[in-house]
Amino acid sequence: xxxxxxxxxxxxxxxxxxxxxxxxxxxxxxxxxxxxxxxxxxxxxxxxxxxxxxxxxxxxxxxxxxxxxxxxxxxxxxxxxxxxxxxxxxxxxxxxxxxxxxxxxxxxxxxxxxxxxxxxxxxxxxxxxxxxxxxxxxxxxxxxxxxxxxxxxxxxxxxxxxxxxxxxxxxxxxxxxxxxxxxxxxxxxxxxxxxxxxxxxxxxxxxxxxxxxxxxxxxxxxxxxxxxxxxxxxxxxxxxxxxxxxxxxxxxxxxxxxxxxxxxxxxxxxxxxxxxxxxxxxxxxxxxxxxxxxxxxxxxxxxxxxxxxxxxxxxxxxxxxxxxxxxxxxxxxxxxxxxxxxxxxxxxxxxxxxxxxxxxxxxxxxxxxxxxxxxxxxxxxxxxxxxxxxxxxxxxxxxxxxxxxxxxxxxxxxxxxxxxxxxxxxxxxxxxxxxxxxxxxxxxxxxxxxxxxxx
Numbered sequence: 001x002x003x004x005x006x007x008x009x010x011x012x013x014x015x016x017x018x019x020x021x022x023x024x025x026x027x028x029x030x031x032x033x034x035x036x037x038x039x040x041x042x043x044x045x046x047x048x049x050x051x052x053x054x055x056x057x058x059x060x061x062x063x064x065x066x067x068x069x070x071x072x073x074x075x076x077x078x079x080x081x082x083x084x085x086x087x088x089x090x091x092x093x094x095x096x097x098x099x100x101x102x103x104x105x106x107x108x109x110x111x112x113x114x115x116x117x118x119x120x121x122x123x124x125x126x127x128x129x130x131x132x133x134x135x136x137x138x139x140x141x142x143x144x145x146x147x148x149x150x151x152x153x154x155x156x157x158x159x160x161x162x163x164x165x166x167x168x169x170x171x172x173x174x175x176x177x178x179x180x181x182x183x184x185x186x187x188x189x190x191x192x193x194x195x196x197x198x199x200x201x202x203x204x205x206x207x208x209x210x211x212x213x214x215x216x217x218x219x220x221x222x223x224x225x226x227x228x229x230x231x232x233x234x235x236x237x238x239x240x241x242x243x244x245x246x247x248x249x250x251x252x253x254x255x256x257x258x259x260x261x262x263x264x265x266x267x268x269x270x271x272x273x274x275x276x277x278x279x280x281x282x283x284x285x286x287x288x289x290x291x292x293x294x295x296x297x298x299x300x301x302x303x304x305x306x307x308x309x310x311x312x313x314x315x316x317x318x319x320x321x322x323x324x325x326x327x328x329x330x331x332x333x334x335x336x337x338x339x340x341x342x343x344x345x346x347x348x349x350x351x352x353x354x355x356x357x358x359x360x361x362x363x364x365x366x367x368x369x370x371x372x373x374x375x376x377x378x379x380x381x382x383x384x385x386x387x388x389x390x391x392x393x394x395x396x397x398x399x400x401x402x403x404x405x406x407x408x409x410x411x412x413x414x415x416x417x418x419x420x421x422x423x424x425x426x427x428x429x430x431x432x433x434x435x436x437x438x439x440x441x442x443x444x445x446x447x448x449x450x451x452x453x454x455x
Contacts, residue, residue, distance in 0.1 A: 007089060009251040011082040016074055019066035021242040023277045023349070024235065026065065026284050031235075031352055032323035035310060040454055043320055050221050051228040053129035056122065059236040067239065069121075076120045076153060080109045081243060085251035091379040092399070098408035099399040100257060103415040104248050104275060105382070113385065113417030114271045115146035115231055118240035122229045123150035133157035133226040135219040137187065137212030139267070139343070140166050140387065141173030142417055143231030148182035158182040159226070161189065161215040164207035173421040187212040194218050194316035208332050209268075209343040214316030221318065232268025233313060233324075233347045241274025244414065249278055252412065259290055259412035261398055265390040266294040266303065266361070269347030271416035277349075280358055292359035293398075294350065295390040297369070299437040300333040302326060302346045303354060303361035305444055310454040311345060321452060324351040328447030333439070344447070364393045365436040370429040372396050373419070385417040386425050 024031070033042040045057045052060075059067060069077075088101040106114035126134060134151055137160070138144030144160040151158035160182050167174060167186035177184050187207045188195035194214035198205055205211070213230075220228035230237055252258060262279055264272035272294055282288040296303055302325045311326040313319040324345045331344040346354075353359050364372075369386065372393035377383045384392055395413040402409050419426065428434050 007087040009085040009087075009254045011247060011250060013078045013082070015247070015250065016077050016081050017069065017243045017246045019068050020239045021246060021278050021281060022062055022065055022067055022239055023281050025063050026281050027352070028284060028356060031348055035321040035454065037312065037317060037320055040321065047320070051217065053125050053131065053227060055125045055129065056236045059239060060234060070124060073121050073124050077117070077243070082247045082251075083108050083244070085248060085255070087255065088380055091376060094375070094379045095396065095399050095403065097399040097403040098406070099402035100408070100410045101395060101399055102252070102255065102257070102259070102410070102412045103395075104244055104412070105415045106244065106271065107382065107385070107415060107418035111142070111146040111149050112420065113142040113146065114241060114244060114274055114414070115143045116149065117243055117274065118231065118237045118270065119143070119146035119150035119229070120153065121240045123147070123154045123156060126227050126229070127154040127156060131156060131225070131227045133159060133223070134229045135159040135161070135216040135226050136229045136231065137161045137163070137209060137216045138166070138231065139163050139209050140385070141170050141177065141421065142385065142387075144177045144182065144184065145173060145180070147229055147231070148177040148180035151182070152180045159216070159219060160184045161187040161212040163187055163209060163212050164205065169424060170421060176421065187215050189215060191215065192218045194318065198315070206332070208315060210313070210315035210329055210331070213314035214318050217314060217318045218316070232270040232343075233345070235349055237270055238273035238277065238347055238349055241270050242277050244271070244274035245276060245278030248275060248412065257410050260409040261291045261293060261411050263293045263295060263391050263394050263398065263411065263413040265387050265416065266296045266346065266350065267300075267387060268343050268345075269350035271414050273347065273350055275412075275414040276359065280353060283358060293394060294354065294359055294361045295394045296361060296363055297390060298363040298365045299439055300327070300343065301363050301439060302344065303351070304363050305439070305441075306346070307448055307451070308351055308355055309451060311451055313345060321454060322348045324348045325354070326451070327444055328450055330450050331444070331447040362394060364390045366434055367429070367436050369393050370426070370434065374429075382415065383419040383426070384415055385419045386422050388414075388416045391415070
């Protein structure tokens, strides 16, 4: 391995995409409508006006294939975009595989992950609308860090409800948000009715993204100067991430290669969507025919064990109903270190493309994810975020299958962020303190029993 060169495929700043790619008009079947939580009737733009600026609401349902990226957003993107595409030649050598492995590295952003792609956009549109403060939730802290930074760029306040188990596990991520000026509260908290209700029933609750969403939504809905910002799940969030896949298509062309399989970790679906949606647009048009694999933790298996049906996006049932793969809004996942993947549901758009057969889903256990992350770090020199380790694990498994079959293939995955603020999880892994967790079928069934009855 000594002397093996690292190959990066970089684009000049002039190649930052001019527009986000919207897959909605290219889908072979439309998404199911979003329903009002009380009436179960399709909602209109005005129903969301207390939470989001109208510009983002219109992006949520846009039929335009391309949505222009505003110049102020592109100017901030230029601080780290286009992000590099890297050929993992040292990892290939370590695995002794005939596969060619590429990764799109989003950890080069100032916040350390892909989340800044949408945080900057959401902060911009809110600032243009006159919003003074944004409220949000965060799991591992990647999203909270990104939105805190974006709010600082655009002169807004930021309120973050951080899932309590991650708040305790990841103090440096919390410190980063506070350095950017955000107010960070562990969730569930005594600050909201939703948080107090959970604590009354479960005083020692570790929290969940569903609970933290309820708290952040409640704050936005009750304060006319505050809007809500979501880091994943919704169409406009996934839309903003498509700069990743658009750049990757051009960079793979520079490499003279084309992926046979594309892999991304999935929690709410945003980094996965960012890489794969531009490719899926080509697949729908018959211009690309490879596999797309979504990788989720075995401890929170919404795509592989959840039900594709209408459910609330939050535990407190304050959000509209969306059709998605869900484990039930009352589902509380265990405190695995991949905090960004601990969500009971999946983006409706990602659930839809899985249902259409355009992509497939697999699970990875926590210990296998960290083992893969360590192997990747020792070969490539980058310590992945715990969430990204799931994509790394599946990419390694795919490369080993290529070796066993004696068939070369090209693998592309999204390395969605670095793990520099997640080192306690690596300390715990190296000390043998982490465990695998397969969520019991009976507990999933109990959570699913509480699904709303939608005709």
